[in-house]
Amino acid sequence: MVQGSVNLNIERGKEWLQDYVDNWVNFYQKQTDEGKVANYIPRLEHADPNTLGISIIGKNGTIIRSGDTDSEFSIQSISKVLSFIVACMERGLTYVLQRVDVEPTGESFNSIMHLEINQPKKPFNPLVNSGAITISSLLKGKTSDQKLEPLYQLLEKILGHRPEIDVDVYVSERDTSMRNRAIGYYLLEEGYLESDLSITLETYFKHCSLNVTVDDLAMIGLVLSNDGIHPNTDETLIPKQIARVAKSLMLTCGMYDASGKFASYVGIPAKSGVSGGILAVVPPRVREQDLPFIEGCGIGVFGPALDKQGNSIAGIKLLRHIANQWDLSLF
Amino acid sequence: MVQGSVNLNIERGKEWLQDYVDNWVNFYQKQTDEGKVANYIPRLEHADPNTLGISIIGKNGTIIRSGDTDSEFSIQSISKVLSFIVACMERGLTYVLQRVDVEPTGESFNSIMHLEINQPKKPFNPLVNSGAITISSLLKGKTSDQKLEPLYQLLEKILGHRPEIDVDVYVSERDTSMRNRAIGYYLLEEGYLESDLSITLETYFKHCSLNVTVDDLAMIGLVLSNDGIHPNTDETLIPKQIARVAKSLMLTCGMYDASGKFASYVGIPAKSGVSGGILAVVPPRVREQDLPFIEGCGIGVFGPALDKQGNSIAGIKLLRHIANQWDLSLF
Amino acid sequence: MVQGSVNLNIERGKEWLQDYVDNWVNFYQKQTDEGKVANYIPRLEHADPNTLGISIIGKNGTIIRSGDTDSEFSIQSISKVLSFIVACMERGLTYVLQRVDVEPTGESFNSIMHLEINQPKKPFNPLVNSGAITISSLLKGKTSDQKLEPLYQLLEKILGHRPEIDVDVYVSERDTSMRNRAIGYYLLEEGYLESDLSITLETYFKHCSLNVTVDDLAMIGLVLSNDGIHPNTDETLIPKQIARVAKSLMLTCGMYDASGKFASYVGIPAKSGVSGGILAVVPPRVREQDLPFIEGCGIGVFGPALDKQGNSIAGIKLLRHIANQWDLSLF
Amino acid sequence: MVQGSVNLNIERGKEWLQDYVDNWVNFYQKQTDEGKVANYIPRLEHADPNTLGISIIGKNGTIIRSGDTDSEFSIQSISKVLSFIVACMERGLTYVLQRVDVEPTGESFNSIMHLEINQPKKPFNPLVNSGAITISSLLKGKTSDQKLEPLYQLLEKILGHRPEIDVDVYVSERDTSMRNRAIGYYLLEEGYLESDLSITLETYFKHCSLNVTVDDLAMIGLVLSNDGIHPNTDETLIPKQIARVAKSLMLTCGMYDASGKFASYVGIPAKSGVSGGILAVVPPRVREQDLPFIEGCGIGVFGPALDKQGNSIAGIKLLRHIANQWDLSLF
The missing domain is CATH 3.40.710.10 (DD-peptidase/beta-lactamase superfamily)
Structure with missing residues (x-):
């Protein structure tokens, strides 16, 4: 789906990145048992609670996909x-x-x-x-x-x-x-x-009720990360100021009653839905080390088993883990 | 108070920066009339409502001070x-x-x-x-x-x-x-x-009830901006993770019932007090242009005339103006 | 409307009673200016705010009617x-x-x-x-x-x-x-x-939206006063226990946010509506003096100008006056 | 304690009344197990949860006492x-x-x-x-x-x-x-x-923290029943209007979050405390039959095992039973 030019330095590390993400998706996928699939809309109950998938798309076109990335789910x-x-x-x-x-x-x-x-x-x-x-x-x-x-x-x-x-x-x-x-x-x-x-x-x-995949969410996140500009076409799809307010809203209110905890522990704008999807946005960041996706990326997650606050239980844990390892926080 | 090494490029621009900030402090100082000094603690009532001062201290030691920077006020x-x-x-x-x-x-x-x-x-x-x-x-x-x-x-x-x-x-x-x-x-x-x-x-x-000045707040902000490390001494005064959570809290909850609006319009971690002080933190940011304080800074503001939410009415406007001009937002 | 047998003792006093009630209806009718006709349902706005009417029907058939007793209004x-x-x-x-x-x-x-x-x-x-x-x-x-x-x-x-x-x-x-x-x-x-x-x-x-008159409300009140039995026919229309619970509810919750004050100052079960009607119930009472309607009565009031709580402003005052004079309180 | 003149008719029935009350105190005393003694004030925890006692004092001096009538408990x-x-x-x-x-x-x-x-x-x-x-x-x-x-x-x-x-x-x-x-x-x-x-x-x-007994509560209730006049001395201890408002308050707000249910099912002014006491007031009432305490009475109950609303669990049931049998309701 995403046909971007590829940054060679990151590309050299991409195999390692892929292994890394696969490893942790595998690890957190086992913790889906602690959550429950939403039942307030009858149609959502049929999702497989043990699913976990992630897609991460960088500004330079790097894409890391792991776990169940094929499922379509409603965006909620x-x-x-x-x-x-x-x-x-x-x-x-x-x-x-x-x-x-x-x-x-x-x-x-x-x-x-x-x-x-x-x-x-x-x-x-x-x-x-x-x-x-x-x-x-x-x-x-x-x-x-x-x-x-x-x-x-x-x-x-x-x-x-x-x-x-x-x-x-x-x-x-x-x-x-x-x-x-x-x-x-x-x-x-x-x-x-x-x-x-x-x-x-x-x-x-x-x-x-729109159907999306984790790739779709990651691409939306990437455009938001890039101030509303599509990195492949350089077209401004969303005015920068509106994109900014949207990201601010996601940070302060995006994760239901766990928004503050997500901001504290993960520190990036994100919005979840009761179907188990999470849209996350990583703006470009200043770090002394060369870290993955330093130029910003979008992340899509799908894990329909939810925690008490209504967020994907394994998705939150996976994002927190990656955010801490890659120092993704805005703060 | 702050004796840092000085970045020459910014130093060349510093005079311009100083004029710029003076200009806007002067402009917003006139709008203090729209606010009211807090009266819920008797001692705070005596503040001069028309006061407005700001101090901005960069990681490299650049400091811009404007308006009433001498007043001591309680940190609240x-x-x-x-x-x-x-x-x-x-x-x-x-x-x-x-x-x-x-x-x-x-x-x-x-x-x-x-x-x-x-x-x-x-x-x-x-x-x-x-x-x-x-x-x-x-x-x-x-x-x-x-x-x-x-x-x-x-x-x-x-x-x-x-x-x-x-x-x-x-x-x-x-x-x-x-x-x-x-x-x-x-x-x-x-x-x-x-x-x-x-x-x-x-x-x-x-x-x-601790007394502070705008310089004090700016220095606190600078240390938080710098992940808890004092830029002059390189000493870690606050562990990075704790500084991060503190900044997250300031962004989500720091400005009373206007926290979300401040996050949307200004986009930086900040905390205000009823005495009219604001502590703001600008982390280093990635921008294509060379903007002031690109490596991060701390900002202290004092303006005791408050808006309905209890924030310095002129301070908020001044910060918003500067944040938009210098593209300070985290998002 | 009501053709009951008439208690001769009260009948002798009836003329006096009529004058008394006329006098106070006249008095409180002047205070309707302090209230406002409900406007939350467009159709109610057209009521004449200066209207005040009352009907009191005793168990023995005595009926006192005063003021505007002809108007039909919605029961709400x-x-x-x-x-x-x-x-x-x-x-x-x-x-x-x-x-x-x-x-x-x-x-x-x-x-x-x-x-x-x-x-x-x-x-x-x-x-x-x-x-x-x-x-x-x-x-x-x-x-x-x-x-x-x-x-x-x-x-x-x-x-x-x-x-x-x-x-x-x-x-x-x-x-x-x-x-x-x-x-x-x-x-x-x-x-x-x-x-x-x-x-x-x-x-x-x-x-x-049912249309009623003050006489209708008074008759309903009379049946409730009489434990659900129609005093003319002796037919039990409402089981006593249900009538009792209904009266209890009227006393504790019948007058919107002024229910407690009405219970304290007037002390009889009553229910009001935003059209300005009040249904009040006076159970038989034990008093040393021979007071009007000692065997119980029903009262209907209509006065569309409402107080802040949504009760007929003049109706409440009229009821309070009469209740105090005739010692109607349950307590 | 109460030495009043005695109404002969009731006196003839008094033995039967005593047996009747004893019987039901005995019956409901067994249901104290369903409740719990208050523990929010440490000192109250020591009460015997299986206690139940009642005192009923009529205007004419008739007194029916049953169960544990000797205990002193705090009035709360x-x-x-x-x-x-x-x-x-x-x-x-x-x-x-x-x-x-x-x-x-x-x-x-x-x-x-x-x-x-x-x-x-x-x-x-x-x-x-x-x-x-x-x-x-x-x-x-x-x-x-x-x-x-x-x-x-x-x-x-x-x-x-x-x-x-x-x-x-x-x-x-x-x-x-x-x-x-x-x-x-x-x-x-x-x-x-x-x-x-x-x-x-x-x-x-x-x-x-005042200590009382069920007899004390019954006497207080009797004076309130009698419009503030002590029936033995005929002295007005409480102005009638104040007594009325107090009784109204007890009816609308006296039994915590069960006040409305108590008004509906029992129908008399009452106030309970977390120690398990209940003060109840029965005003004189108009009934066709000759029922006990037709001229009004005060009732004191003590049963420290409380229901979820904080009222004496057995006390409420006992009062409800007696109120229904003797038709005590105001309504």
Whole structure:
């Protein structure tokens, strides 16, 4: 999928890197037993809990893939990053941030009470459900397909192919996610929404149901790492400032109630979904040693067995291990 | 205060930098009228609301100082970063994080309800009052002076002088901050504290009452930027991993209820206090252009007129302006 | 409307009573200016804010009517008492109370957060919206009309006529009350509902839209006062135990966030609605003096100008005045 | 203790009544195993969990005592009713209710968050800890003994003897109840308190530590039943209006998170304490049959094994049984 020019120095180390990553994927794959596959959307329950796969794509085209990299899985909450980006590209950052804040919340991602207790003028951030649904209402277009077309086009430019909706997941989510409807009506009552509620929810459920692979996530991460510019084409797909805010949001709010721990222990922007996917972004970094992916990379992980916070249990451990070894932290 | 070797290239630009910073300090100083000096501790009310000062110290010794850089002010909540660091150095990161979490909370810094609603096994993070008071209880020593001695020594090594408590502020805070006593007793009941409550609160109030200048904050920021190593002496004053977690915490939780916005718009670890101080940390960064302080710097700001979230109103604007111009963001 | 036998002793005093009530209705009618007509359902806004009317019907048939007693208004939340009673008659008290608790809540009547914070196994009580919607789901029948037929029949037996739905109010409420839909979906997700949500909400909106007069409310109150027995026919329309629980609920939770104050200052079971109606129940009481309506009575009030808690501002004052003069309190 | 004139009709039935009560005390005493003795104050843990005792004293002097009626136990939260009454007698009802509301809250009795979430201008009611501590601050006097002297005198007039503090309980409570100190400091910060905090808490802990017996509670209940007039002396010990508000409060908020259920199933004003005591008030009632204690009575219960809500598990069941049999409900 990725056909980049290859940095020769890293290329010499690539075999070693591959062995290294294989080794640790193998190691952490055994710890998937400690987690549980999400069951809140019926369609997600069928995933194999013992799966673990990773893809790492560097700016220079180096790619390390290990474990189960073929599985397609629904992107779920990771898509909230993308819908936020597209809304900002359509409406401008200022317009969007006037309607959805970018503050972390100590409450659960599907909480309504944080709106009721705090009575903010807007949802806390675009990565909790109340914020993401509001973002869906801001996307331009009258139908959910019209609203999502720019997001599909953005993904097509990033990935080289157009993503597809897993219709079973979409229908399953649309028909069972009553909490999201509750949130939607709450937002409607409070005047947060700028589109018809049913179109808004349809849009939200659709973008959560897009199928991706770990390579897809890694490529998205790479473009974000590279300030929105596709490293192969040098095309600016996302304005730098919007990419920055997206990465900031991922760092402060991307990993559910473990966002702060992930920032402390791993230290890179990341967003997870209940299907077990993780999108991680490694910006270029200044290090005295020559470390892997020093120019930045994108990482995609898939491991559907989740920990209590709803993050891929083995995926988190694998990312933490690699981040510590390769000194990936932003801080 | 800072006697470092000087990078000649930057030195050539330094005059320009100085003019640039003077210009913007002057510009934003006029906007201090929009904020208000904190009055919750009587002693803080006397600050001149129209003050604004900044100090920026680079790894190579470059220093830019502008506006009111002579004022001493009490460090207030900024000290929570330091007490967290010292607790981790004394007890180990694992021990401390078992007792205080590192998760952002959508609630106010002095909230008790987030503990009561969420019933976490530990306070949310070391930068809200409940976490900082718990951290004070973890510091070793039987008296508050014993508990704080390592913190004083750390500051002495960073600053070259021993910080002093503003006794009036300390007494004022000790005698009026009933909310902190409420939090303390709540923590005591829940079994979070590992020292006598009165010693714990005394410790907390004392470290909040330390006097600092913008240069002091900039030097602290510089050491954090440099992974805990003093750039003049090359001595490791703070273990790298602890410095990293401290910076992560500052980014996710450092600026009260505006932490997410600060991360999005400015993008660097920072911690503010109600006296109007801001400690900011700029890690070294990879940029194609030659930008000021590319090797990292520490920044200290003082501007006692606060915005609604309790952050220096002009300080935030000044930092945002400079961060955008010099591309300081981590992301 | 009410053609009961008349107690001669009271009859002799009736003229005096009439003058007395007329006098105070006149007095408190002037205070309607301090309140505001509800605007959350568009259709309610058109009510004349200066209206005040009362009907008091005693067990012996004495009836005192004063002020605007002709207006029809929608029963709104007062109907929650009736749907609760009918659900208990259909399902049994035990069955219903296993699904809806009878505890007061300090939160607003349309709160969702009290469910999310407290995570009770059931809504707090049948008089907050979450409880009332759950009660609608418990009513037997597949359609909203089937579900409400027993309630209509009960009212027909109490009032002598079949109540009618104000279609404008019903449509207005159905199409605008997004908060109630939010609550409904929340309840659905949590598994509280025993009927299809749309039927449940339709049922709820319909019974809130029934048209009543102050005489109707007084008659309902009289039957409740008389332990569920219609005083004219001696027919038991509501089992005594269910009537008792309904009255207890009215006392503890019937007057929104002023329930405790109403219990303290007035001391009788009552339920208000945002249209400005109040249903009040005076059980028979033991007093040394011969006081009006000593054998119990029902009271209906209508005054659409509301106070901050959502209760008829003049209605509350009128009831309080009369309760104190006639020593109506249960306590 | 109570030497009243005796109503002959009831007297004829008294032997039967005694057998009846003995029988049910015996029956419910076996269910004490389902509860647990409170352990939050160390001193309370030593109570015998299998104890159950009751005293019922009628207006005419009839007294039925059964089970363990000799035990002295600390009055705990039941005293909140008394301190509220005394504060109202000293300050006037209006003054007190401007400072403490009379609204039920769905939160726990020792909650702080309901203050923080709702930001009321005053604590919710005098029977939750925040309200009771505020009431202690309103009592006149500079020392806790001065503040409590009128309460002791009131009890002396009701009981014929002066109550005594259980010093062990008082010290235990004072030294361990950190949550109450947290509440106290919270109230102090918010400006709710009108006395020095330490005096206020001392007052609160002292009145909670008064020793009583079931006879004492029954006598207090009898005086409240009789509108504040001692039936033996005809002296008005508590103004009728204050007694009424106290009974209303007991009904709406007296039984912790089971207040609504107790009102529904038992239907009489009552207040329980964590020591296992219950004070219940039966106002005179209108019934067609000649039922026991038709002219009103006071009831004292002691059963230290508590249910999950903190009420005497066997005491509640016994009261419910008797209330249903004798038709005691207010409603």
